[in-house]
Amino acid sequence: MKTIFKIAVLATALLFMLIADLPLLFEQDVPPLFEQLVPEAHAILGVRRRTRRRTAVIVGSEVHAEDSAQIQQAQQQTAAAQQQAAAAQQQAAAAQAPPPPPPATAGKPLPLGTVVSTLPAGCTAKTVSNVEYYQCGGNYYRAVFQGNNLVYVTAKP
Amino acid sequence: MNTLNFRKAAALFALGVLVLSATIATGVRAQSPAVDPAATQILHRMTDYVGSLQKFSVRTQNTLEDLLVSGHRVDFDVSADVIISRPNKLHAARKGELIDQAFYYDGKTLTLYNPSDKVYATEPAPGTIEEMLDFARETLGLIVPVADLVYRNAYPLLIQDVNMAVVVGKSFIGGIRCDHLLFSRPGVDFQVWVADSGKPLPYKYVVTDTGIPTRLSITTVMSNWNVAPAVADARFTFVPPKGAKPTTFMPF
Secondary structure (H helix, E strand, O other): OHHHHHHHHHHHHHHHHHHHHHHHHHOOOOOOHHHHHOOOHHHOOOOOOOOOOOOOOOOOOOOOOOOHHHHHHHHHHHHHHHHHHHHHHHHHHHHOOOOOOOOOOOOOOOOOOOEEOOOOOOOEEEEEOOEEEEEEOOEEEEEEEEOOEEEEEEOOO | OHHHHHHHHHHHHHHHHHHHHHHHHHHHHHHOOOEOHHHHHHHHHHHHHHHHOOEEEEEEEEEEEEEOOOOOEEEEEEEEEEEEEOOOEEEEEEEEOOOEEEEEEOOOEEEEEEOOOOEEEEEEOOOOHHHHHHHHHHHOOOOOOOHHHHOOOHHHHHHOOOOEEEEEEEEEEOOEEEEEEEEEEOOEEEEEEEEOOOOOOEEEEEEEEOOOOOOOEEEEEEEEEEOOOOOOHHHHOOOOOOOOEEEOEOOO
16 A cells, blocks of 8 residues: 555656656757757747846846844845745746747748748848848748847748 | 554654754754855946946956757857947947847947848947946847946946855866855845956956756856957947848847
């Protein structure tokens, strides 16, 4: 009986651990070979990081001068505020999850404003009033910066 | 039965000792906040010095630790050449295995240019480097290399909420003898290596995110410091090369 209980507990624990990985399984891109080898590769240099993390100490230049006694008191508050900020950052990161890959088949045109990280195969460039568009099947894409990353958005020339 | 009782007693005793020692340790820590003034003074001297420089240029080697989905640790390197002219000019050229990007800020606009894609975007920007860095990060989602050390008022910004500061020791970075400092704030630890004689310049900077279990870091090694570079203002203004296409920033 005890053994069964142990197994049940372990299995449940394992399941919970797996839940954390599930979103990753569902948001797999269909990227070029390099990104398949290094799935995080495209995500590291800017906002498209899957797990947004801190790369700087200073995250805002507003400083509220406090004397050291106040700092002692305020420490718990700031810790809480930082946790909130971290939560907000995570949410922001989630909101900017990597754009989905373009659908493999060029059937129905995508809604305007759809963001993809890489252009589908077989696009032709076309310049309209000094803006370059890429025609891929039934869609036109335009390169735009999302943070430091160049992404492609469906647009109307 | 006796053995069992003895075991129970031993376990209880061990637990008691643990709890007691933990309580004592917490008490000690609370009594002496581990902020060594020697460490904060060196940091202050460095930030004051860098903040006082009217112009400077530096080469930075940035290593971003990352985790693959498979769980393997991998490093991504970006080499960045940065030129600053206070109060309102900054140019940075970044090259790495995943980025080829130039950044221009001339006090009026900022531009991101990807030479390999021949695409650039220009946006009106605030009038000082400090405001521009905030704007770039908050409004456009841009990351500017070594931004932490570029802020003119970097000291209060860095030292805010620091609850641990120590001089770890002396080390050599690129042949320069440096004081090795370690600071900790909630959610982030950072280490700075500052030249211990001559100009108090930073030669290495490590930021570790302690808010995530993997505690990943970004490491910046600085070299080729020039505190009086001969740069014309034109260097900071982007002139689109032939064939380069304009684009826009997506709202952040």
